[in-house]
Amino acid sequence: xxxxxxxxxxxxxxxxxxxxxxxxxxxxxxxxxxxxxxxxxxxxxxxxxxxxxxxxxxxxxxxxxxxxxxxxxxxxxxxxxxxxxxxxxxxxxxxxxxxxxxxxxxxxxxxxxxxxxxxxxxxxxxxxxxxxxxxxxxxxxxxxxxxxxxxxxxxxxxxxxxxxxxxxxxxxxxxxxxxxxxxxxxxxxxxxxxxxxxxxxxxxxxxxxxxxxxxxxxxxxxxxxxxxxxxxxxxxxxxxxxxxxxxxxxxxxxxxxxxxxxxxxxxxxxxxxxxxxxxxxxxxxxxxxxxxxxxxxxxxxxxxxxxxxxxxxxxxxxxxxxxxxxxxxxxxxxxxxxxxxxxxxxxxxxxxxxxxxxxxxxxxxxxxxxxxxxxxx
Amino acid sequence: xxxxxxxxxxxxxxxxxxxxxxxxxxxxxxxxxxxxxxxxxxxxxxxxxxxxxxxxxxxxxxxxxxxxxxxxxxxxxxxxxxxxxxxxxxxxxxxxxxxxxxxxxxxxxxxxxxxxxxxxxxxxxxxxxxxxxxxxxxxxxxxxxxxxxxxxxxxxxxxxxxxxxxxxxxxxxxxxxxxxxxxxxxxxxxxxxxxxxxxxxxxxxxxxxxxxxxxxxxxxxxxxxxxxxxxxxxxxxxxxxxxxxxxxxxxxxxxxxxxxxxxxxxxxxxxxxxxxxxxxxxxxxxxxxxxxxxxxxxxxxxxxxxxxxxxxxxxxxxxxxxxxxxxxxxxxxxxxxxxxxxxxxxxxxxxxxxxxxxxxxxxxxxxxxxxxxxxxxxxxxxxxxxxxxxxxxxxxxx
Numbered sequence: 001x002x003x004x005x006x007x008x009x010x011x012x013x014x015x016x017x018x019x020x021x022x023x024x025x026x027x028x029x030x031x032x033x034x035x036x037x038x039x040x041x042x043x044x045x046x047x048x049x050x051x052x053x054x055x056x057x058x059x060x061x062x063x064x065x066x067x068x069x070x071x072x073x074x075x076x077x078x079x080x081x082x083x084x085x086x087x088x089x090x091x092x093x094x095x096x097x098x099x100x101x102x103x104x105x106x107x108x109x110x111x112x113x114x115x116x117x118x119x120x121x122x123x124x125x126x127x128x129x130x131x132x133x134x135x136x137x138x139x140x141x142x143x144x145x146x147x148x149x150x151x152x153x154x155x156x157x158x159x160x161x162x163x164x165x166x167x168x169x170x171x172x173x174x175x176x177x178x179x180x181x182x183x184x185x186x187x188x189x190x191x192x193x194x195x196x197x198x199x200x201x202x203x204x205x206x207x208x209x210x211x212x213x214x215x216x217x218x219x220x221x222x223x224x225x226x227x228x229x230x231x232x233x234x235x236x237x238x239x240x241x242x243x244x245x246x247x248x249x250x251x252x253x254x255x256x257x258x259x260x261x262x263x264x265x266x267x268x269x270x271x272x273x274x275x276x277x278x279x280x281x282x283x284x285x286x287x288x289x290x291x292x293x294x295x296x297x298x299x300x301x302x303x304x305x306x307x308x309x310x311x312x313x314x315x316x317x318x319x320x321x322x323x324x325x326x327x328x329x330x331x332x333x334x335x336x337x338x339x340x341x342x343x344x345x346x347x348x349x350x351x352x353x354x355x356x357x358x359x360x361x362x363x364x365x366x367x368x369x370x371x372x373x374x375x376x377x
Numbered sequence: 378x379x380x381x382x383x384x385x386x387x388x389x390x391x392x393x394x395x396x397x398x399x400x401x402x403x404x405x406x407x408x409x410x411x412x413x414x415x416x417x418x419x420x421x422x423x424x425x426x427x428x429x430x431x432x433x434x435x436x437x438x439x440x441x442x443x444x445x446x447x448x449x450x451x452x453x454x455x456x457x458x459x460x461x462x463x464x465x466x467x468x469x470x471x472x473x474x475x476x477x478x479x480x481x482x483x484x485x486x487x488x489x490x491x492x493x494x495x496x497x498x499x500x501x502x503x504x505x506x507x508x509x510x511x512x513x514x515x516x517x518x519x520x521x522x523x524x525x526x527x528x529x530x531x532x533x534x535x536x537x538x539x540x541x542x543x544x545x546x547x548x549x550x551x552x553x554x555x556x557x558x559x560x561x562x563x564x565x566x567x568x569x570x571x572x573x574x575x576x577x578x579x580x581x582x583x584x585x586x587x588x589x590x591x592x593x594x595x596x597x598x599x600x601x602x603x604x605x606x607x608x609x610x611x612x613x614x615x616x617x618x619x620x621x622x623x624x625x626x627x628x629x630x631x632x633x634x635x636x637x638x639x640x641x642x643x644x645x646x647x648x649x650x651x652x653x654x655x656x657x658x659x660x661x662x663x664x665x666x667x668x669x670x671x672x673x674x675x676x677x678x679x680x681x682x683x684x685x686x687x688x689x690x691x692x693x694x695x696x697x698x699x700x701x702x703x704x705x706x707x708x709x710x711x712x713x714x715x716x717x718x719x720x721x722x723x724x725x726x727x728x729x730x731x732x733x734x735x736x737x738x739x740x741x742x743x744x745x746x747x748x749x750x751x752x753x754x755x756x757x758x759x760x761x762x763x764x765x766x767x768x769x770x771x772x773x774x775x
Contacts, residue, residue, distance in 0.1 A: 001386065001458055002379040003688040069378060260770050275773045277759075280766030287765055288702045295681040296674070302378045316674045365667065368674075372666035375646060375673055 009073045016074055019050065020081035026346050032084035033349070036198055037162050038206040039085050039120075048117025053091055057099060061107055062115035068239060068305035072246040072298065079250025082349055084205075086120045086159035092243045093158070093236060094121035097167055101184065101224030101232045110165065110186070123167040124154035124210050125233060132237055132362050134179035134230050139212065141170035141185060148172075148185060148222070150193075150215040160196045160208035163189050168212070172227055182229040186221040187212075203356025241361040242304055242314045245297040245321045248357040252293060252321075252328040255350045256286045259332035273335070282331045289324040296320050312374040319367035322358040329354040382462070389459050393441075393466045400435060401472055402428045409471040410591075410730060412744030413637030414711025414751030421473055422547035422595035425508075429473045437505030442479045450487055450495070451503035461631050461687035469636025477509040478502045482555050482574070484628040489613035489621050497609075498574070510548040512556035512575070512599065513622070515541060520760050523566035523619070527558040527601060529573070531608070536560075536573065538581075538604040544754075548597040549584050552577055557618045564616065572618035574610040581605070590746045629755070630690070630700040633707050635683050638676050638714065641744070644737050645669070645718045652722075652736075659721060668717050672710075679707050698769040701761045708758060711751035715744045 005013065023043060032038050047053055056071045057063025071091070078087065091114070098111045113119035129136050139152025150170055160166060166187045173181035187194065193215040199207045224232050260283055263274030273279050300313035329351045333340045340347040358364070382390065405428065410418040421429060436442050439453075445460045446452025467474040483502045486494055501507050518524040527540025538558055548554065554575040561569030575582075581604040587596040613621055646669060649659040659665050682703040689696040718741040719726045730739035752758045766772045 001382060001684060001688055003685050004692070005378065260772065263772060271775065272773060274766075275775050277763065280772050281759065281762040283770050283772060284701075284705070284762035284765035287698065287769060288705055291699070291702055292678040292682070292706065295685060296678050298378065299380055299677075299681055302380055316677055319670070320674050320678065368667050368670040369663075371670040371673060375669065377646070377650065377660040377666050377669060 005073060009070060012070065013073050013077055016052075016077035017080070019046075020077060020083060024081055024083050026082075026349070029082045029084055029349060033204040038159070038204075039162050043083075044085060044120075045117055047087065048115075053087070053095075053117055054115030056091070057095060057111060057115055061099075061111040063111075068242075069298075069301050072243065072301040072305075075243050075246040076250040076253075076294075079247030079353075080254045082251070082254075082353065086122065086162060086206075088240075088243065088247070089122035089159040089163070090114055090120050092240050093123035094165075094167055096239050097123060097184065097223065097232060097236050100235060101229075103223075105220075106186065106223060119164050120159065120162055121165045121167065122157060122159045122163045123169070123236065124157040124160065125169045125237075126156045127153065128155055130156055130359075132366070134177075134182060134233075137169050137171055137178075137182055139168065139170045141168075141172050141183060141217070143172070143219075146219050148217045148219065150185065150187065150212040150217055152212055154210040154212075156199075156207045157210050158208070159206050160189070160210045161198045161206060165189060166194075166210065167223060169229055169233055172229075175227075179230040181227050182233070183226050184223040184229040184232060185217050186223055187215060187217055191215050191217070201356065203352045205353070205356050237361055238304060238310060238314050241318045241367075242297065242300045242310075244357055244360050245293070245314075245317045246301065248321050248325040248354065249290070249294045249297050251350050251353050251357070252286075252290045252325040255325075255329050255332040255347070255354075256283070256290050258347065259283065259286065259335040263335055279335060282335060286328045286331050289328050293317075293321040293324045312371055315362075315367035315370040315374070318362060319364045319371060322364040322367070325354040326358060386459060386462060389455075390462050390466060393463055394470075396435075396439075397466060397470045397472045400432050401470065406471040407738075410738075410740055410743045411471060411634070411637060412711065412715065412740070412747040413468065413634045413641060414708050415744065415747030416546060416750040416754045417589040417591040417595060417747040418593060418743050419546070419595060421476065421508075421550075423550070423593055425550040426473075430505075432473060433505035436474065437503060440503070442475055442505050443483055443503050446483065446487065446503075450499055457631065457687040457690040458684065461635075461684060464631060464634070465636040465639075465683075467636065468634030469640050471637070471640075475632075477511050477551075477555055478507045478553075479505070480632055481511070481625050481628055482509050485572070485621055485625045486612060488624070489617075491613075493609060494612065507553065508547070508551040509553050509555045509574075510545050510551040512542045512545060512548075512554040514544045516543050516598075519544075520757055522622075525557060525559060525566070525570065527556075528562065529558040529560050529571060529606070531560075532605075534608050535605045536571075536608060536611070538575065538601045538606055540601050541598060542601075543587075543596075543598045545584075545597045545599050546595055548577070548599050549586065549594070554599070557622060560618075561616050567619045569616050570618040570622075571615050572612040572621050573606055574612065575601075575604065575606050579604050579606065590749060591743050627700075630686055630696065630703075631683070633679075633683060633703060635680060635707075638679065638707065638710060641714060641718070641740070642672060642676055644740075645672075645714075645721065648736060649721060654723070665721055668721065672714060672717055675706070675710055675713065679703065679710060682706060698765060701765045701769065704756065705758055705761045705765070708751035711744075712748040715741060715748040719745050 051064040054063035055066045059065045141148040141150045168185050172183040175181040193213040195211040197209045266273045297317045300317040303313045304310040444453030444455040448454040529536040529538045556575050560571040581602040583600040584597050586594045652659050686696040686699045722736050725736050728735035
């Protein structure tokens with residue numbers, strides 16, 4: 001057993017904490033949250049230069065040759081600081097899909113640009129019902145000569161408003177099993193008939209509606225096998241789920257740290273409120289939730305990173321972390337009292353993300369059911 | 378990171394398993410009613426069973442009772458991860474094993490005791506010859522252990538001990554008490570308390586049973602009336618007992634029956650898979666599925682914290698936060714598991730062991746009552762939260 005981070009991961013963690021607190025202060029977080037794009041080109045460029053965007057991708061595509069676990073360490077810190085922008089969609093959703101299912105040519109063309117910071121990409125999976133099940137995919141791609149014609153509406157697509165390309169999950173035939181006829185396509189966001197609308201959400205995390213009105217896609221933009229998309233999507237969703245957990249763990253840690261340092265300073269009844277047992281017990285519950293979430297998330301990440309069967313581990317992590325981060329954020333709010341209820345205070349940035357994170361890639365109930373099935377129930 | 382056991386750890390795990398399956402007397406585990414986390418149904422606190430003594434001695438021969446001690450003191454020189462594996466397997470199979478003497482007294486003597494003390498006690502502890510009971514709590518000193526009033530005064534080569542201890546698990550089936558008493562009433566408790574070993578056979582000791590909520594005699598109240606204890610039984614220096622006690626908390630970190638949680642959970646899982654109600658399997662009920670799923674997740678987190686704590690100890694990291702977290706999590710889990718089991722099994726679950734209609738031998742009924750104790754014993758949940766907040770997060774006491 002080795003339950004610690006390795007030296008490089010420790011260094012990555014430390015340097016990410018330092019870099020982000022300097023280069024992505026809360027002032028910038030707020031500006032980006034309130035903007036339509038959510039993107040700072042300057043920060044994006046710096047992250048590319050640091051090798052973060054290419055962190056988990058092979059060197060031959062300009063990546064850093066790291067593992068999923070390395071990326072998890074970074075995402076933990078990104079969640080701690082909060083880093084608006086398309087990192088998650090470009091790296092986790094799109095990058096891993098191209099790496100796993102893309103042709104060599106697609107990897108050379110697109111993954112290389114992703115690693116260098118020159119391309120923003122996302123993956124349009126969910127539709128109107130917002131679930132992560134194959135039957136919810138109704139968007140159609142019909143073969144017509146050397147191209148496919150894409151028709152349908154996607155919802156909750158992150159960062160589609162600034163993406164250069166979109167990966168799109170679409171139905172490419174009829175089948176009794178809804179998972180059997182789904183394919184993945186690379187779609188140029190500038191194609192005629194692509195209509196992107198930014199959605200106003202509680203999390204301010206740039207989710208979009210994307211409507212495809214008879215969008216023409218060249219056949220060579222099929223990613224992976226025709227009708228073989230669902231297994232790829234499942235694998236990507238598993239990575240995205242544990243990656244989201246890592247962000248949430250970081251956010252929960254930050255909420256705890258902020259609340260504890262406030263409890264040490266804030267004086268009422270002539271003493272710091274942190275000396276009252278009611279507050280101490282809140283903090284104890286918070287740290288227990290934070291650590292539990294971190295351990296179960298890292299176990300899941302390691303399992304997935306090693307290529308071992310990870311459905312159960314990942315779902316355990318998401319079921320737990322979804323609720324734990326909310327509990328931590330709510331208790332942190334309780335400790336901050338009225339000041340935390342204001343737009344000026346940073347706490348709401350985390351409280352919002354706790355909810356958005358819970359909803360992304362399946363909430364606790366959704367993942368508990370997967371765990372139950374994995375347990376043989 | 379690597380969450381797998383190493384090859385050596387796997388081999389050791391298999392060895393432990395083989396030993397348990399071979400050495401546990403037939404029928405022993407079938408009678409056991411221990412509830413993970415609880416204090417009310419621990420067979421070793423109730424009777425002195427020759428079969429259990431025999432197994433303990435065999436474990437002692439293998440160096441397993443003291444496996445994480447250094448070799449020069451008869452320890453096994455094994456890692457804490459291995460010790461954690463050992464506990465996990467023991468508790469999974471309801472097997473008896475370590476006790477106060479091996480977990481608390483031995484390591485404390487090794488660290489703070491004189492050479493004479495080591496020579497007298499360590500070999501017997503290593504062999505599994507001795508059983509100790511913990512003489513800490515008093516009627517007016519529960520969570521506030523510093524309030525103890527039992528006192529020991531020096532008289533020539535002896536201490537003369539007077540006072541009362543309570544919640545003394547297994548005192549009536551033990552050889553010696555591992556006791557703290559005030560020795561300097563003028564000093565604050567932290568500087569006026571001494572730790573020593575008291576022989577149960579000493580004149581002046583009266584042990585009275587307390588019957589616990591499950592109807593078993595595991596607790597006692599113990600009265601000391603001018604009990605003579607040789608001064609050579611003092612552990613370390615006079616008046617330093619409280620400090621040794623605090624350090625000893627570090628030694629007990631991994632005393633958690635993780636395997637017990639897993640086994641009881643598996644029992645419940647199999648029950649839900651195989652029991653029909655209203656024409657369908659319990660495992661098809663969405664509420665049952667969600668509940669069992671949530672328990673599996675919480676058990677997984679407890680396991681991770683458990684091995685993480687052991688791993689940190691092996692790597693000279695100090696798992697102060699983790700140790701309190703795991704106590705907090707597992708004791709709450711003790712209640713949740715019992716509660717979920719009772720609700721899932723329904724009407725039959727209330728049946729006591731012995732009834733032919735009792736599901737899972739009535740263990741959940743016993744456990745349901747017992748699970749009240751988990752969050753109280755060995756530092757209540759509230760005390761654990763205080764420790765987490767004050768020592769772990771640096772919040773001030775006043």
